[in-house]
Amino acid sequence: MYKIEVIKNSKLDELLYTTTLRNGLKIYICKKAGYKKKIGMFGTKYGSVVNDFVDKVSGKRVTVPSGVAHFLEHKLFEQEGANALDLFTKIGVSSNAYTSFDQTVYFFETVDKFNEALELLIKLVKTPYFTDENVKKEQGIIGQEINMYEDNSDYVAYFNTLIAMYNKNPVRIDIAGTIDSISKITKETLYTCYNTFYKSSNMFLVVVGDVDIENTIKIIEDNIKIYEKDYGINSNSSNIEIFEAYEEEHINKKIIEKQMDIYMPQICIGYKLNIVEKNEIIKRDLVSSLVSDIYFSKSSKFFTEEYEKGIISDVVSFNCESTKTFSHAIISGYSTKIDLLKEDLLKYIEQIRNSLVDKDLFELAKRKKIGNTIFRSDNLDNSYRRIIDSILNENDVYEDIDIIDRIEVSDISDFLKLLDSDKQVVSIIRQK
Amino acid sequence: MSNIYKINNEKFKGISISYNLTLPIVKEKIAENSVLASVLSKGSKNYPNQNEIDRFLSWHYGSNFETSVEKIGDLYNIEFKFLILNKKYLPNNEDVLDNCLRFMNDIIYNPLVNTSKFDSFIVKREKEYIRDKINEKKDDKLRYAVQKTEELLCDKEPFGVFVYGREEDLENITEESLYRRYIEVLDESMVTVIISGNLTGYDDIDNKIEEVFGSKLNSRISCNDLIINNVNDSYNENIQYFEEKVESTQSVLTMGLKVKDINEDEVFPLIVYNAILGDTPSSKLFQNFREKESLAYTVRSRYYRYKNMFVIYAGIDKINYNRAIEVIKGELNSIKNGNINEEEFIASKQSIVADLLEWYDSKVALQKMLLSNLLNYKNTDMNLEDIISKIEKVTISDIIEVSKKVEINLIYFLGGEKSV
Incomplete structure (x- = not known):
């Protein structure tokens, strides 16, 4: 058996x-x-x-x-x-x-x-x-x-x-x-x-x-x-050989703009990050979601200011995406004043990289994350996502729950340091 | 209290509390209602801005609070919804219910109003927000085409108007008019509170709600005053054709269909008809339009039970316009001619039943079903099992009978300009 x-x-x-x-x-x-x-x-x-x-x-x-x-x-x-x-x-x-x-x-x-x-x-x-x-x-x-x-x-x-x-x-x-x-x-x-x-x-x-x-x-x-006709015969499960194109550290292009037949312009700012492995992928993912809450949620200074200036109506999103072969962070937002949003975002990111993390906001974001982890388990989809992530990242299935407890303020500031302007790209979709 | 409903299930960890204001509406007022909902959600006397609101929610372990608007047939519904965790699952069994109920009461009934006026800056900003929402609906071509078809089919009824309203109705909204509208909405709405989730340890939740909201729960309006379908009896003898140009790679073809003279019992055969026609991967449209003819990746039919109508939509290449219409008409006729085999009939019923059974796993789906039954049947007697048994009783001949009442009213084409 x-x-x-x-x-x-x-x-x-x-x-x-x-x-x-x-x-x-x-x-x-x-x-x-x-x-x-x-x-x-x-x-x-x-x-x-x-x-x-x-x-x-x-x-x-x-x-x-x-x-x-x-x-x-x-x-x-x-x-x-x-x-x-x-x-x-x-x-x-x-x-x-x-x-x-x-x-x-x-x-x-x-x-x-x-x-x-x-x-x-x-x-x-x-x-x-x-x-x-x-x-x-x-x-x-x-x-x-x-x-x-x-x-x-x-x-x-x-x-x-x-x-x-x-x-x-x-x-x-x-x-x-x-x-x-x-x-x-x-x-x-x-x-x-x-x-x-x-x-x-x-x-x-x-x-x-x-x-x-x-x-x-x-x-x-x-x-x-x-x-499987050969089931049970100790198949020689030699590893699959995959060749990855060598990817230089530098970015390809600083900016790509496109005009489309749309009403609402949008912007994505991407940061090409170093590749991490296993539970570091999970940690990066959690840290970036805290960064998203601390710096871009409705609790943030950025949202309040941009809302008052009439630039954004909803929050900009901040996501990190990592696999064994790449890792990047993407900030995306919508605005009819897209150039102002771009300018303010770029300025703001430079500024938060060089400032201390607000401890109260950090604690608040962590509390929210703890609650959300439990909330999400009412939905079956969340269970399989966690399992599949762990298979691909090769970490333990419930590791995220322990990692979240251990994240400290310094993890946030370390992550922010990765948002280097040399690794930064901008993609804009404009109205035609 | 009769308008508080509880749906308990211990398998969940969360509790969803849905507070609904449901009211009849005229087309011109939809924009004002959506601005109102938006303004209310942006601040109250005790939580004067989004920053304060967000901090409150984060502190209560990421409790989620949402304000949303929807049309239920020709009625308008403003929903305030809280998602909290049962104290059993929170650190130190901390209970967030009381604070969250008081917060909700503050948002709905203690808005940022001074001398009968809403805050002028927030009103200005939220008008802009709603204007953007109205204008950006065109950014998603498929959704836009479906919405446009609804509008053309229901040109006389409130249901035909986009959920956020019409741009021209935004102009005249002021801080004062919005406040007057707020008072009207409170007066003309039926209040329904539906709690769904793990209520272990919350036996007294209805008392708590009564304590916090008090007499505001006793709305003057009851479900008997609310008419879900302002029937529009104008049927076109000939199919009307509409075309709109847009710059895109893919075009969208839609058809609007109406069902003539139906009675309440025919709703269930129509639900099965829709599944056979185009709402499942076994459906005639999916099998023939997509799989056999390769005409589209997306092709689907949607049944609007409160409005007795259907919309069929497909993303196609412009050059296939005529062929696409021919194939869809062919499928509609094929059902009318009795061409439904036992296999697709059973598959369609099974697929509807399976979807319904999954509602048991969703706190929100159960809430929505309860409200919609209340508005439609004027009571909450019908449960999920009853609905399932009505679906199971549908026969092939029932479907053929109702299919004869389904007529194409209009064909709409959102045409892509780029050639592929």
Whole structure:
């Protein structure tokens, strides 16, 4: 049988069960007593930034067009002509999938069809079916998806920030690729990526809800066995070899502006940061959310002043995003007086970098963070996000809750020092 | 007190307290209502600015307080909503309820008013804010196209107006007029308080609410005075066509449909009809328009139960305009001709039921259902189980029958100029 590890978090009243199957697949089950909804997620540690690697089948180094991971997501969630969303709907289950920079995840949500849905999820992800014809059809649908994002000013503002910060890192390319790059994708490309990155040892299965633990693990193993002929044979799970483009420390461009047919202009200010690992990623994330509260929330001097000057009506947001291959902070805001907002933001950031942290605001922000962590656990989505983050960042699942208690004022000032004007880029969307 | 409702579930850690002012409205007053809600949320006598409000909330462990506006059919609802944690989950079991209730009372009933005038600076700023909200709706092309279709379909009813109102109605709002409107809103609204979440240790929560809000809870208006649908019987014999130009890569095609002469029991077959037509991945539109024809990434139908109407929307390439209309018309007719198979019928019902069951896991969904039942049925007798059983009783022939009452009223096109 499997060795099941149990982690209890008393602050959130959650129990987490984890185990690893013989093929290397990691299973995480977060028990949420009393909830009707159950969520099953099958994911791989493979996302849009990977496009240069060693093909597991041929052993040769290959490069693939941008957008393959996302394309694969669309095609894998389909079976011999039937869309997976439809197959799930037919058994009364809702489902979806997403691709981000470093992961591709397929999931379902159900109340009373958990076992069937779990079986279907495994079947879909484990049985690729790519033909010239279905690849061509998908190019049309994904083309529409790319166009839709191209008209979305938030998305354009964000990606222009990434383009400005990064010279070579594929994070600067749209997750779905471009109309041009997806036209180069063939069924062979899809099989190459699938065979390399959808090995069970590179994947994870996360379940959240009020489910039976032993039974769930048994269903997972029984179903995986159907599709893996070599299951149980100690497969040589040699590491996947990925080549990352060398990314210089310096930024690519200081400023990118674009005019769109919109009413509300917006700005993103990005800071390219040094790469951190494991629990440092979690810590950076928490520290930056405190920075957001202390310096940009409605409690802040900045908000009050800008509101009174008539420059902003809502808070500007401050977010940090980090993976194994990049880390950056992005401040974004909307204003009909976008140049004034830009000027004030840049001045303000310089000023806070060189000032002492207000201890009262720091304590207030921490209190809020402690409450919010508990609030959020009323929502099942929050449980799987924490688990998937921990898988990708390779840290313990509930580490964030301990880290928050240990954050000190000096962590805030250390972080602010990273917001260096040499590493700063600006992306603006203006009215046409 | 009869207008305080409690929905207890111990699996949650939080408690959501929703205080609703629901009132009938005329189109011209929607902008003023949205400015009012916005001004109220920006300060009160004891918490005179957003900074004070935010500090209060952070101190109470990030308790969340939101003021929002929505249309429920032709009614307008201003909602003040608190999300707090049950003391059981807070450090030292600190209880934040009393402070939060007093805070809420202060925001709603003790606003920054002097000599019958709101603070002039805040009014000016919030008018600008609402003007921006009205103007920026066009930034999201799909949402804008849907909203525009609602407007065209309901050109005579309040429901047709954007939730923040019309720009031309903002001009005349002053500190004084807004105060008069505030008094009117309080007088013309039904007050409903709905508490949902983990109420363990809060048996007396309704008494506390009565203590804090007192006679303000006794509104003159009751749900029997509120009409959710000001029926507009104007149906067009011929389909009307509208087109608007915009610079974008993708175009949006929408259709507005109305349902003629329906009775209350037909709402449930219409909900299932909507799922079969275009509200799930098994639906005819998703399967044919998206999957078979590759015409769109987004295609969906939406049913407005209080207004007896549908909107179908899709993001398409301009060159596919004619084909897209043809395919949608084909699907509408195919249902009318009885083309619903057992599989899609069962799938659609299951998917609706599954969505409804998930409401049990959401404090807010349960609150919303209660208020909407109260406004629609004038009581709160109908629970989630009743709704589910009504859906389950729907038959294929019920759906075919109601489908014959659904007629295309207008076709709207938000045309992209850039060629791809």
